[in-house]
Amino acid sequence: MTGRIRNRQLAAKIVEAEEAAELIEPGDNVGMSGFTGAGYPKEVPGALAKRVAGANAEGRPMQIGLWTGASTAPELDGALAEVDGIDVRLPYQSDPVTRERINSGRMDYTDIHLSHVAQRAWQGIFGELDVAVVEVSGITAEGHLIPSASVGNNKTWLDRADKVILEVNSWQSEHLDGMHDIYYGTALPPERKPIPITHPADRIGVPYLECPPEKVIAVVETESPDRNTVFTPPDENSERIAGHVLDFLESEVRVGRIPRGLLPLQSGVGNVANAVLAGLGNGPFDQLTAYTEVIQDGMLQLLESDKLRIASATAFSLSPAAVDRFNRNAADFRDRIVLRPQEISNHPEVVRRLGCLAMNGIVEADIYGNINSTHLMGSRIQNGIGGSGDFARNAYVSIFMTPSVAKGGAVSSIVPMVSHVDHTEHDVDVIVTEQGLADLRGLSPRKRAERIIDQCAHPDFRPALRDYFDRAMSSSYGRHTPHLLGEALSWHQRFIDEGTMRTGA
Numbered sequence: 001m002t003g004r005i006r007n008r009q010l011a012a013k014i015v016e017a018e019e020a021a022e023l024i025e026p027g028d029n030v031g032m033s034g035f036t037g038a039g040y041p042k043e044v045p046g047a048l049a050k051r052v053a054g055a056n057a058e059g060r061p062m063q064i065g066l067w068t069g070a071s072t073a074p075e076l077d078g079a080l081a082e083v084d085g086i087d088v089r090l091p092y093q094s095d096p097v098t099r100e101r102i103n104s105g106r107m108d109y110t111d112i113h114l115s116h117v118a119q120r121a122w123q124g125i126f127g128e129l130d131v132a133v134v135e136v137s138g139i140t141a142e143g144h145l146i147p148s149a150s151v152g153n154n155k156t157w158l159d160r161a162d163k164v165i166l167e168v169n170s171w172q173s174e175h176l177d178g179m180h181d182i183y184y185g186t187a188l189p190p191e192r193k194p195i196p197i198t199h200p201a202d203r204i205g206v207p208y209l210e211c212p213p214e215k216v217i218a219v220v221e222t223e224s225p226d227r228n229t230v231f232t233p234p235d236e237n238s239e240r241i242a243g244h245v246l247d248f249l250e251s252e253v254r255v256g257r258i259p260r261g262l263l264p265l266q267s268g269v270g271n272v273a274n275a276v277l278a279g280l281g282n283g284p285f286d287q288l289t290a291y292t293e294v295i296q297d298g299m300l301q302l303l304e305s306d307k308l309r310i311a312s313a314t315a316f317s318l319s320p321a322a323v324d325r326f327n328r329n330a331a332d333f334r335d336r337i338v339l340r341p342q343e344i345s346n347h348p349e350v351v352r353r354l355g356c357l358a359m360n361g362i363v364e365a366d367i368y369g370n371i372n373s374t375h376l377m378g379s380r381i382q383n384g385i386g387g388s389g390d391f392a393r394n395a396y397v398s399i400f401m402t403p404s405v406a407k408g409g410a411v412s413s414i415v416p417m418v419s420h421v422d423h424t425e426h427d428v429d430v431i432v433t434e435q436g437l438a439d440l441r442g443l444s445p446r447k448r449a450e451r452i453i454d455q456c457a458h459p460d461f462r463p464a465l466r467d468y469f470d471r472a473m474s475s476s477y478g479r480h481t482p483h484l485l486g487e488a489l490s491w492h493q494r495f496i497d498e499g500t501m502r503t504g505a
Helices: 017-021 044-057 074-082 096-103 114-123 154-160 236-254 271-282 297-304 320-333 348-354 388-392 445-456 462-475 490-498
Strands: 029-032 064-067 086-090 131-139 145-147 163-169 216-222 265-267 288-291 294-296 308-313 315-317 337-339 357-361 364-366 397-401 430-433 436-439
Touching (some): 017 044, 064 074, 074 086, 074 096, 131 154, 236 271, 236 397, 236 436, 265 271, 271 294, 271 357, 288 297, 288 348, 294 308, 297 320, 348 388, 430 445, 436 445
Parallel strands (some): 029 064, 163 216, 265 357, 288 308, 294 315, 357 397, 397 430
Antiparallel strands (some): 430 436
16 A cells, blocks of 8 residues: 555556546546636546547547546547547536537537536436546545645536546645535435535535445546646736726625625636635735635635635635645645635525625626627637626626727727627626726616617727617617617627727728
8 A cells, every 4th residue: 555545455456547548438528627628637537638549540440439527638638539539528528628529529529518518417418427537636544535736526427427437646736635614415405415615614525535345446646736727927918807896895895794804715717716816815804714626826816815714615726836835834834724625615596695706707798798708709718717607697797898899900999799698788797897897786778888888898899889779779679678680790700800809891
């Protein structure tokens, strides 16, 4: 036995990654660990990709169905996509090779609200789960699995899979032991019970994942780092967006809608989100809490400064420098970070009960407040909806943030009509760009349009948006949500044809 594998029965199943990959059959549905580049298997996917490449070269094409928690890394998604080894991918991805295969029609992709995945897997919607490949940070003498830097759907994969391959990664901090809260009380209707969480710090489960030893067909030892996310320093636009959000939160405190310590924070991943979190670190709020899906650099900094008391999530998404700090001080974070299965971290019931303040990024918004967070020009998927819908519909306040222009100013992020809808106007409370903040709560569609155009649109596009809205008011089919249907998506078509949304360019 090694230091990280203390169970004799499972230690006897240690093999090389190549041998483990041979146990996955063509056509298998494979559930792999991983969420935002944390806690994914490091060796078996690469070995499987080599096997697929060999089979393809011999005229025996091999593909699998790949299920994960969320995005993984080039050595998983990218390696398997490169050899055309994935037939269908779910529920979220961010790999450029995978994205190219999806958008070229060479790979099927099912984009799903992250809180829905476990339930659908239990229902059998995706078919049978043949194999689970799950990274853990250790195995106790009793056979308990110490989770890694993400939990994601690992509990469900281990429960549902016919066969299990474990990767035990000694690079992961040994002080992750005790940081997790794995809840085994979920069920399908009509047996479902309330999730007993009333505060982000509540622990309602056990610190380990469970798996019958007889299901484990191989154990692979690794010592490899997670794919770390490199965040650029906040630029001027990100800082201006952050400033608008912080001003809004202060105003909500002043009028008594939220307490001085705010409500539990949820933040999407990215540079704008990190800028907002950095602003909170310098702001007037103390004793903060977070109930979110990902802990990124800004949230780790809030924990280090004691501005943030507790953070509940399902995974990390940290830069290399932040990973180093976390690994050095993981023992100090063990009582202040709770990592849960994503069906709990994103659970609509809990999000609504806690009253989360949801802050997420977008691709574009239209003048009535509908949000596209996944597609370019209506057809090309970027990543996926992820957990933004879980939080947006159920948050106490749902905030969406974006720079007002993209592609060097050729694309307006505020358009007459979004080319794809992920979040309807009914789930959108606030839209923020570097130009300003539009509080849309309680407004009719026409009042929403006026506020979004005036407060959020870039000055270069504001006159054209106002012209569109004014003409729609005078000649559209109706006046409640006035649109010129022949023009509503013309901005996107102009970009496809001419490379810009600007007229007369």
